[in-house]
Amino acid sequence: MNWDQLYHEQHTPWDKGHAAPPLLEWMEAHPGVMQGTVLVPGSGTGHDVRAIAASDASLTVVGLDLSPKAVELALAYPPAGSEHYETGDLFHLEGHHRGRYDWIWEHTCFCAIDPGQRDAYVTAVHEALKPEGNFLGVFYLNPYDEEHQEGEGPPHGTSTGELISRFVESGKFRLVEDYIPTRSYAGREGLELVLRMTKN
Numbered sequence: 001m002n003w004d005q006l007y008h009e010q011h012t013p014w015d016k017g018h019a020a021p022p023l024l025e026w027m028e029a030h031p032g033v034m035q036g037t038v039l040v041p042g043s044g045t046g047h048d049v050r051a052i053a054a055s056d057a058s059l060t061v062v063g064l065d066l067s068p069k070a071v072e073l074a075l076a077y078p079p080a081g082s083e084h085y086e087t088g089d090l091f092h093l094e095g096h097h098r099g100r101y102d103w104i105w106e107h108t109c110f111c112a113i114d115p116g117q118r119d120a121y122v123t124a125v126h127e128a129l130k131p132e133g134n135f136l137g138v139f140y141l142n143p144y145d146e147e148h149q150e151g152e153g154p155p156h157g158t159s160t161g162e163l164i165s166r167f168v169e170s171g172k173f174r175l176v177e178d179y180i181p182t183r184s185y186a187g188r189e190g191l192e193l194v195l196r197m198t199k200n
């Protein structure tokens, strides 16, 4: 998948122009719980990065994306708080990312990567977090809505069972909360799962 080319071609149907509703819902329900440094892998043009940064001026938020064009587009927005953007590959994290983060926010990165890379994804986010760091994410369970042809991806769907197996039963994380968000982008209602986990 050539993500950078898609950003250059402005073929980015996943980019809704505003932050993920399940993220806003979680932050409103948990004021002040997210603290410290936050990594957003696959941050695209940065809507979620800016929403997190705007929620608390004390947060340092890093958006990481493979696509230089996505990072360029993210940098064109007015700053919302203490956010930064970097071009980089989650699967080849540079040393300064390792063990640095108190929180990770996942949204449409896990579903974008090849499903064969999912264990590597879990290893990468585990390595990026500090001990007892928090992983919060919204996962697309069944992404085959009107935006995409059925059976093809990305996005690639998942299941609660797969997520628990890869993150929790692997011994890397322990589950804190899981629920179907009540707020979603149009067309994703009931198709997403929010998971919050703590690093073991």
Ligand SMILES: C[S@@+](CC[C@H](N)C(=O)[O-])C[C@H]1O[C@@H](n2cnc3c(N)ncnc32)[C@H](O)[C@@H]1O
Binding pocket: 003, 004, 014, 015, 016, 041, 042, 043, 044, 045, 064, 065, 066, 067, 070, 088, 089, 090, 091, 107, 108, 109, 112, 113
């Ligand atoms: C479907 S888009 C979602 C972007 C953003 N989360 C949003 O919802 O607008 C997936 C993003 O993940 C990025 N990505 C894919 N593989 C990546 C990797 N290995 N490391 C970092 N970013 C990656 C892509 O460049 C793309 O911006």
